[in-house]
Amino acid sequence: MKFNPAQAIQDLQQFGEFGGVNPSITDSSTYTFLEGETMEETFLGQMEGCFLYSRHWNPSNKYLADALAAMENTESAWITASGMAAITCSLLQLCSSGDHIITSVTTYGGTYAFLKNWLPKYNIQVSFVDITSLEQVRKAMQPNTKVIYTESVTNPLLQVSNIPELAKIAHAANAKLMVDNTFTPMIISPKILGADLVVYSMTKFINGKNDCVAGAICGSNEFVNQLSNVNDGTAMLLGPVLDPLRSSSILKNLNTLHIRMKQHSKNAQFLAENLEKAELKVIYPGLKNHPQNELHKKLMNSDFGFGGMLALDFETEEKANKIMQKMQEAGVGYLAVSLGYFKTLFSCSGHSTSSEIPLDVQKEMGLSEGLVRFSVGLDSNIEDTFQRITSCL
Numbered sequence: 001m002k003f004n005p006a007q008a009i010q011d012l013q014q015f016g017e018f019g020g021v022n023p024s025i026t027d028s029s030t031y032t033f034l035e036g037e038t039m040e041e042t043f044l045g046q047m048e049g050c051f052l053y054s055r056h057w058n059p060s061n062k063y064l065a066d067a068l069a070a071m072e073n074t075e076s077a078w079i080t081a082s083g084m085a086a087i088t089c090s091l092l093q094l095c096s097s098g099d100h101i102i103t104s105v106t107t108y109g110g111t112y113a114f115l116k117n118w119l120p121k122y123n124i125q126v127s128f129v130d131i132t133s134l135e136q137v138r139k140a141m142q143p144n145t146k147v148i149y150t151e152s153v154t155n156p157l158l159q160v161s162n163i164p165e166l167a168k169i170a171h172a173a174n175a176k177l178m179v180d181n182t183f184t185p186m187i188i189s190p191k192i193l194g195a196d197l198v199v200y201s202m203t204k205f206i207n208g209k210n211d212c213v214a215g216a217i218c219g220s221n222e223f224v225n226q227l228s229n230v231n232d233g234t235a236m237l238l239g240p241v242l243d244p245l246r247s248s249s250i251l252k253n254l255n256t257l258h259i260r261m262k263q264h265s266k267n268a269q270f271l272a273e274n275l276e277k278a279e280l281k282v283i284y285p286g287l288k289n290h291p292q293n294e295l296h297k298k299l300m301n302s303d304f305g306f307g308g309m310l311a312l313d314f315e316t317e318e319k320a321n322k323i324m325q326k327m328q329e330a331g332v333g334y335l336a337v338s339l340g341y342f343k344t345l346f347s348c349s350g351h352s353t354s355s356e357i358p359l360d361v362q363k364e365m366g367l368s369e370g371l372v373r374f375s376v377g378l379d380s381n382i383e384d385t386f387q388r389i390t391s392c393l
């Protein structure tokens with residue numbers, strides 16, 4: 001039987017201070033101690049269940065972290081104030097000057113910019129590869145390679161990463177496989193498939209309300225302890241802590257994630273199949289013509305579908321802009337970046353969320369200037385949405 005991440009969350013029992021069905025929200029930055037000795041031990045990370053200062057750990061973030069660790073089947077997790085903080089803190093914890101990273105060339109624009117422009121300033125080298133070519137990944141390995149980085153389903157071209165094979169390549173060289181699972185929570189469980197670290201922008205599907213920015217890192221106890229170490233932990237020292245009020249609202253939303261993912265997937269599958277029949281160029285992992293359709297089936301958990309992300313190639317930016325404007329007027333959804341919202345969002349990737357990637361690289365990786373990325377919403381009548389889209393073409 002396949003792992004069921006929704007059941008893993010549901011099985012948690014987290015009570016509020018007065019027996020509330022939701023955990024209490026910690027409204028404190030600092031915590032009292034009855035004895036001076038306990039404070040020192042907490043500082044040194046030797047006390048379980050004690051809290052010192054909210055940048056280090058706070059109970060609200062701990063509840064959310066426990067739920068995410070259950071969902072990913074990792075020993076532990078850490079909450080951050082953004083997806084970028086989760087990605088950058090993890091990479092900086094794993095790599096020092098002189099190390100090397102291999103990454104998929106198709107990643108979120110901010111991740112690409114960090115790997116391309118920021119890390120080399122600190123003498124960390126990065127190789128960009130076509131992550132669907134295991135041969136290219138193997139060839140890029142160096143004695144100083146510390147991390148293979150990818151997204152389960154990549155932004156914005158929706159390529160599927162072969163996590164088990166990438167894990168083998170990484171582990172044979174004593175490197176870590178780090179996977180951004182933002183597009184496919186519950187659908188794919190990277191840790192179960194061999195990844196060492198799973199990172200999230202919770203801003204997207206996990207929270208699902210587009211009312212805040214947040215992130216998470218799921219991994220081993222050892223790694224989370226390193227991140228939060230008071231002497232050299234990147235999360236502790238760079239300090240991207242999420243406010244407890246936000247983490248408590250995200251935790252509540254996490255409990256409806258499985259229902260939302262199923263509906264996002266169902267709607268996206270319907271649109272993808274029908275738009276393909278209407279002879280549009282559709283990229284969706286749930287379509288038979290998708291190059292990694294079989295791989296995705298092999299990797300996915302049962303019941304959650306192929307996700308809410310699909311892309312339509314309108315070839316030119318001009319055509320894409322015109323259609324997107326019309327779709328917004330016709331009530332298909334909003335012309336906006338981001339994803340995982342209850343309404344459909346669409347944007348032209350090359351000129352928005354992937355604009356950090358130089359045009360020649362965009363061309364090389366097959367990102368057409370008219371590619372419109374859709375995050376399909378929770379629409380109750382997707383047939384009607386389909387009619388509205390076709391009326392705009």
Ligand SMILES: *Cc1c(COP(=O)(O)O)cnc(C)c1O
Pocket residue numbers: 082083084085108110111151155180182183200201202203204213214215
């Ligand atoms: C949005 C996004 C990020 C960045 O997350 P923020 O919460 O905006 O910092 C990283 N990876 C992917 C795949 C994303 O979609």
